[in-house]
Amino acid sequence: MSKSTNYIIGVFNDEDVLMDAVSTLKSSGVKIQEAYTPFPVHGLDDALGYKPSNLPIAAFLFGLTGTICALLLTIGTMGFDWPMDIGGKPFVPLPHFIPVTFELTILLASLGMVATFLIISNLKPWGHDPFMFDGRSTDDKFLIVIDLDKNKMDKVALTNLFKQTGASEVNSKIVENH
Amino acid sequence: MQVTSPVRPPLVTGGKTVSDVTQDISRHVENKPTKLWIMAFTLSVITLCYGSYCLWTTWYKGIGMWGLNKTIGWAWDITNFVWWVGIGHAGTLISAILLLFRQKWRTSINRAAEAMTIFAVICAASFIVAHMGRPWLAYWALPLPNAFGSLWVNFNSPLVWDVFAISTYFTVSLVFWYIGLVPDFATIRERATGVRRVAYGALSLGWDGSAKAWQRYEAVSLVLAGCSTPLVLSVHTIVSMDFATSVIPGWHATIFPPYFVAGAIFSGFAMVLTLMLITRVVFRLEDYITVEHMESMNKVIVLTGSIVGIAYLSEFFIAWYSHVPYESYTFINRAFGDDYWWAYWSMMTCNVISPQLFWFRTVRRSIAWTFLLSIVVNIGMWFERFVIIATSLSRDFIPSSWAYFSPTLYDIGDYLFTFGLFFTLFLLFAKFFPVVNMAEVKAIIKSSSAKKDTK
Incomplete structure (x- = not known):
C-alpha cells in the first residue's frame, strides 16, 4: 500500500470542451476520479456515469x-x-x-x-479546510482529476490525451493518504 | 465562445467572462465598505435603536401603548404584519417558481430577493409577537404539553395555521437561501486568506464543487423549489384566512386567498425593484441587473396589480349582489364614508391606476419611473391592508361602538423598528455575502451574455 496517491489534473476553460473531454477519455477507457466545476454543468453527471441522486x-x-x-x-x-x-x-x-x-x-x-x-456530502462548518485540487475550480476553471494508480495508461500518455481534448493545462499532484 | 441569441436580449451585458463574474461580485465582499454603505448603515442602526426603544416599551407596558380601542383591536400591528409577509413572497416566487418555469433572468436577482424574504418575515414576526400582548408567552401558540391538563392549541383556528405557515416558510426559505450560498462562499474562501478564509471556510461547509456534489445540489434545489412553490402560495392563503374565516363584514370573503396572494407578489416585486435599483447602482452591478430584468419584473407587477384591481371591483360587486346590508354598508363606508375615504382612494390610486402605466414600454424600461412606481405600489399595498383591517372594524354592528383609529408614537415607532431591522440586515447581507448568485450566473454566461464590443 502506497502512502500517497498520484493524481493528474486536466484544467479546462470551457464547459463544452470539458464535456467532450469526458466522453473522449471515457471512450479511451480512462477511469476518471472526479470532475470539479465552478457551476453545475448539465449532463456532466450522466457523462461521468453517476446514477441519479436518491x-x-x-x-x-x-x-x-x-x-x-x-x-x-x-x-x-x-x-x-x-x-x-x-x-x-x-x-x-x-x-x-x-x-x-x-x-x-x-x-x-x-x-x-x-x-x-x-x-x-460531508458538508459541515467545522473541522476541515476541504482539499482542493485547484482553487481556481471555484472561479472559472473546470478540472478532470485522474488517479494514476487506477489507470493502465502512464502519465505521459494521459497528459497527451488531455492536451488532445483541449485542456489548457495539465498538472499533477501527489496527495498524502490519511 | 459567447453566443448571443437572435431572439432574446442578453441577460448579462458588458461581455462578461466567467472570471469577471467572480471578480465583480466578490469585490464588494472583499473591499472595505464604501462611505455610502457606512452612512446608510448608520442611519439604519439609529432607526433600529429608536424602534427598539419603542418596541421595548410596547413589550414592557403592553399594547395599550398603541392606538387600539375596544372596537378596533387590530390596526397597524396586523397591517404591518401582512405588509411585510406579502413583501417576503417575491423572493420565494423568484427563486422557486421561476426556477420551475426555467426563467433564466431570475439568476441575477434571486439571492437578494430571497434575503429580502427572510428579513421581511423576521419583521413580520415582530408584530405577531408584539400584538400577543405578553410576548414572553408566545410559545403558548405551539402545541406543547402543558400544565393545564394538556389543553392543546385549537387546530381549527387560522391563527394556529398561521403559526405553522409562517414558521415553516421562514425555515424553508432560510435553508433554500443558505444552500444556494454555499458554493459562492467556497469561491470567496478560495480567494481569501487569514481570518476571512477561516470564516468563509466555515460558511462554505467545506464545499469542493465536485460533479457529485453539484448533482446532489441540483437535486436539492429542484425539490426545495418544488416544496417552496405551494408553500409560498399557502402562506398568504392562510394569512388571508385569518380574515376570511371570521364573520366580520369586509373580511368574510371567499375571494381573499387568491386576492391576497396576488397582492403579496405585487408588493414583493415592487420591493425587490426598489432594493435592486439601489443595489445595482451602489455596487455597480448594472451589467448583471439590467433593464431587461427590470422590465420582466414590471410585467409581473402589471399582471398582479391588475388581478388586485379586479379583486377590489369584485368585492364591491359581491357586496351589492349578495344583498347583505352589512356587507354593502361596509364597502360604501370604505369608499365614501367620512372616516376612511382617503385611505381607500390612496389604495385605489396606488395599486390599481398607477401600475397600469407599465403597459407602456417606455415606462417599463425607465429606471426613474420604475423606482417611483415601486415605492407607490408599496405605499398602496400598505393602505390596502389598513383599509381591509381598520375600516371593517371601525363600524361595529352596534353604532354606539363605532370608533376611529389614530396611531400613537409607539405604533409609528414599532413600524420604524422593522424598517431599521430590515435595512440593517439587508446592508449587512449586501456587505458580507455575495449579492448575486455567482454560480448560477456563471452557468448562463455562455448562453445569455452579450458579446464583448469589438473595438
Missing part, C-alpha cells in the same frame, strides 16, 4: 413522515386527548387540519432532505 426519495419519505406526524398531532389532540365542542362542529374536521398537515409535510421534507444532503 435525494428526492429521501425528501418524499421525510415528507410522508411529516404528514403522518401532523395527522397524529391534530387528530390525537383535537379528537382524543381533549375534544373541544367548538360551535357544535365535529371533533375531527379533517379539512381544518389540511393547512397544518401541509406545512409540516413541507417542513420535514425540506429539512430532512437538506440534512441528508449535508451528511452524505
Whole structure:
C-alpha cells in the first residue's frame, strides 16, 4: 500500500470542451476520479456515469413522515386527548387540519432532505479546510482529476490525451493518504 | 465562445467572462465598505435603536401603548404584519417558481430577493409577537404539553395555521437561501486568506464543487423549489384566512386567498425593484441587473396589480349582489364614508391606476419611473391592508361602538423598528455575502451574455 496517491489534473476553460473531454477519455477507457466545476454543468453527471441522486426519495419519505406526524398531532389532540365542542362542529374536521398537515409535510421534507444532503456530502462548518485540487475550480476553471494508480495508461500518455481534448493545462499532484 | 441569441436580449451585458463574474461580485465582499454603505448603515442602526426603544416599551407596558380601542383591536400591528409577509413572497416566487418555469433572468436577482424574504418575515414576526400582548408567552401558540391538563392549541383556528405557515416558510426559505450560498462562499474562501478564509471556510461547509456534489445540489434545489412553490402560495392563503374565516363584514370573503396572494407578489416585486435599483447602482452591478430584468419584473407587477384591481371591483360587486346590508354598508363606508375615504382612494390610486402605466414600454424600461412606481405600489399595498383591517372594524354592528383609529408614537415607532431591522440586515447581507448568485450566473454566461464590443 502506497502512502500517497498520484493524481493528474486536466484544467479546462470551457464547459463544452470539458464535456467532450469526458466522453473522449471515457471512450479511451480512462477511469476518471472526479470532475470539479465552478457551476453545475448539465449532463456532466450522466457523462461521468453517476446514477441519479436518491435525494428526492429521501425528501418524499421525510415528507410522508411529516404528514403522518401532523395527522397524529391534530387528530390525537383535537379528537382524543381533549375534544373541544367548538360551535357544535365535529371533533375531527379533517379539512381544518389540511393547512397544518401541509406545512409540516413541507417542513420535514425540506429539512430532512437538506440534512441528508449535508451528511452524505460531508458538508459541515467545522473541522476541515476541504482539499482542493485547484482553487481556481471555484472561479472559472473546470478540472478532470485522474488517479494514476487506477489507470493502465502512464502519465505521459494521459497528459497527451488531455492536451488532445483541449485542456489548457495539465498538472499533477501527489496527495498524502490519511 | 459567447453566443448571443437572435431572439432574446442578453441577460448579462458588458461581455462578461466567467472570471469577471467572480471578480465583480466578490469585490464588494472583499473591499472595505464604501462611505455610502457606512452612512446608510448608520442611519439604519439609529432607526433600529429608536424602534427598539419603542418596541421595548410596547413589550414592557403592553399594547395599550398603541392606538387600539375596544372596537378596533387590530390596526397597524396586523397591517404591518401582512405588509411585510406579502413583501417576503417575491423572493420565494423568484427563486422557486421561476426556477420551475426555467426563467433564466431570475439568476441575477434571486439571492437578494430571497434575503429580502427572510428579513421581511423576521419583521413580520415582530408584530405577531408584539400584538400577543405578553410576548414572553408566545410559545403558548405551539402545541406543547402543558400544565393545564394538556389543553392543546385549537387546530381549527387560522391563527394556529398561521403559526405553522409562517414558521415553516421562514425555515424553508432560510435553508433554500443558505444552500444556494454555499458554493459562492467556497469561491470567496478560495480567494481569501487569514481570518476571512477561516470564516468563509466555515460558511462554505467545506464545499469542493465536485460533479457529485453539484448533482446532489441540483437535486436539492429542484425539490426545495418544488416544496417552496405551494408553500409560498399557502402562506398568504392562510394569512388571508385569518380574515376570511371570521364573520366580520369586509373580511368574510371567499375571494381573499387568491386576492391576497396576488397582492403579496405585487408588493414583493415592487420591493425587490426598489432594493435592486439601489443595489445595482451602489455596487455597480448594472451589467448583471439590467433593464431587461427590470422590465420582466414590471410585467409581473402589471399582471398582479391588475388581478388586485379586479379583486377590489369584485368585492364591491359581491357586496351589492349578495344583498347583505352589512356587507354593502361596509364597502360604501370604505369608499365614501367620512372616516376612511382617503385611505381607500390612496389604495385605489396606488395599486390599481398607477401600475397600469407599465403597459407602456417606455415606462417599463425607465429606471426613474420604475423606482417611483415601486415605492407607490408599496405605499398602496400598505393602505390596502389598513383599509381591509381598520375600516371593517371601525363600524361595529352596534353604532354606539363605532370608533376611529389614530396611531400613537409607539405604533409609528414599532413600524420604524422593522424598517431599521430590515435595512440593517439587508446592508449587512449586501456587505458580507455575495449579492448575486455567482454560480448560477456563471452557468448562463455562455448562453445569455452579450458579446464583448469589438473595438
